[in-house]
Amino acid sequence: MHARAYATYAKDKPLEPFIVERRAVGSRDVALDILFSGICHSDIHQARSEWGPARYPMVPGHEIVGRVTQVGAQVTRLKVGDVVGVGCMVDSCRTCRSCTGGDEQFCEQSPAWTYNSTEMDRVTPTFGGYATHVVVTEHFVVKVPDGLELSTVAPLLCAGITTYTPLKEWGCTKGTRVGVVGLGGLGHMAVKLAAAMGAEVTVLSTSAKKEADARRLGAANFALSTDRGAMKKLSRGLDLIIDAVSATHDLPGLLGLLRPRGGLVMVGAPPDALYVPAFALIGGNKRLAGSSIGNMRDTQEVLDFCGKHGMGADVEVIDAVDINRAYERMLNNDVRYRFVIDAKSF
Numbered sequence: 102m103h104a105r106a107y108a109t110y111a112k113d114k115p116l117e118p119f120i121v122e123r124r125a126v127g128s129r130d131v132a133l134d135i136l137f138s139g140i141c142h143s144d145i146h147q148a149r150s151e152w153g154p155a156r157y158p159m160v161p162g163h164e165i166v167g168r169v170t171q172v173g174a175q176v177t178r179l180k181v182g183d184v185v186g187v188g189c190m191v192d193s194c195r196t197c198r199s200c201t202g203g204d205e206q207f208c209e210q211s212p213a214w215t216y217n218s219t220e221m222d223r224v225t226p227t228f229g230g231y232a233t234h235v236v237v238t239e240h241f242v243v244k245v246p247d248g249l250e251l252s253t254v255a256p257l258l259c260a261g262i263t264t265y266t267p268l269k270e271w272g273c274t275k276g277t278r279v280g281v282v283g284l285g286g287l288g289h290m291a292v293k294l295a296a297a298m299g300a301e302v303t304v305l306s307t308s309a310k311k312e313a314d315a316r317r318l319g320a321a322n323f324a325l326s327t328d329r330g331a332m333k334k335l336s337r338g339l340d341l342i343i344d345a346v347s348a349t350h351d352l353p354g355l356l357g358l359l360r361p362r363g364g365l366v367m368v369g370a371p372p373d374a375l376y377v378p379a380f381a382l383i384g385g386n387k388r389l390a391g392s393s394i395g396n397m398r399d400t401q402e403v404l405d406f407c408g409k410h411g412m413g414a415d416v417e418v419i420d421a422v423d424i425n426r427a428y429e430r431m432l433n434n435d436v437r438y439r440f441v442i443d444a445k446s447f
């Protein structure tokens with residue numbers, strides 16, 4: 102099956118039209134017509150080989166929403182016409198302890214990532230969602246609940262699950278005092294999800310201009326992280342911090358905002374090591390943690406949660422021809438909060 106797509110051929114080349122050959126639908130496979138494909142910041146990192154040497158040509162995209170057009174004979178959960186999503190993984194070994202324990206993202210053989218990776222045969226390259234069609238094994242396809250604007254659903258497949266997982270794991274619930282640092286693609290979903298869970302959300306930002314948006318997204322409080330007085334007032338005031346900052350920043354200062362036994366979970370990925378003196382953790386038994394995307398069960402759960410709350414991401418829908426410009430705008434923080442490609446334009 103031919104799919105029209107956009108690909109890049111080298112780390113310093115723009116994306117351009119490309120044809121992907123998708124595999125024939127196997128007995129456990131599902132074929133989809135892609136409707137929308139979100140642009141994640143990690144697409145830029147990988148397209149430009151910023152996370153190590155990448156595979157080219159590369160078709161990025163791991164925030165995929167589509168409609169099922171064909172199912173294999175052994176597919177049981179999905180049928181033709183279903184609206185579905187595909188996120189960061191398209192397969193895993195399914196037999197290791199992580200996989201059988203339901204954490205496919207930690208597959209001991211490494212999952213087959215949606216692009217810039219290979220299928221589990223470790224030979225066949227994977228190509229992502231900036232395309233008109235894709236074929237994925239059923240286990241890695243989730244159902245999209247009714248009633249959501251589909252362009253706003255695409256970012257839930259990466260930004261949504263990446264922020265939902267730590268909120269769930271750390272017991273976010275009604276009244277939990279959650280701080281969100283970094284109001285970008287991930288941060289804006291953390292605010293929406295935590296607020297929908299009933300948390301009292303505080304957004305911490307270096308930009309006063311973010312306050313109105315933070316409150317519109319559901320934050321009860323806003324603090325300028327450069328304002329010493331405001332930070333002092335917040336001291337020991339938060340149960341959980343979701344840290345979505347991807348540049349070097351002041352971790353000890355943030356840890357000081359946690360109540361005893363509170364936790365800071367990093368979901369952003371600064372390229373340089375961050376400074377953490379032991380006493381920033383010892384006093385008050387603070388916990389510093391990380392979180393990586395999420396498993397398939399939780400991916401379905403975050404979609405269902407968003408369906409129940411009538412909530413998607415804040416998106417700007419673009420045509421494929423604008424992908425390169427969108428990358429530049431993302432690097433200038435000029436997007437609120439996720440670009441989503443209309444797949445009709447490929």
Ligand SMILES: [Zn+2]
Nearest residue numbers: 141143259260
């Ligand atoms: Zn992503």
Ligand SMILES: [Zn+2]
Nearest residue numbers: 194197200208
């Ligand atoms: Zn595995």
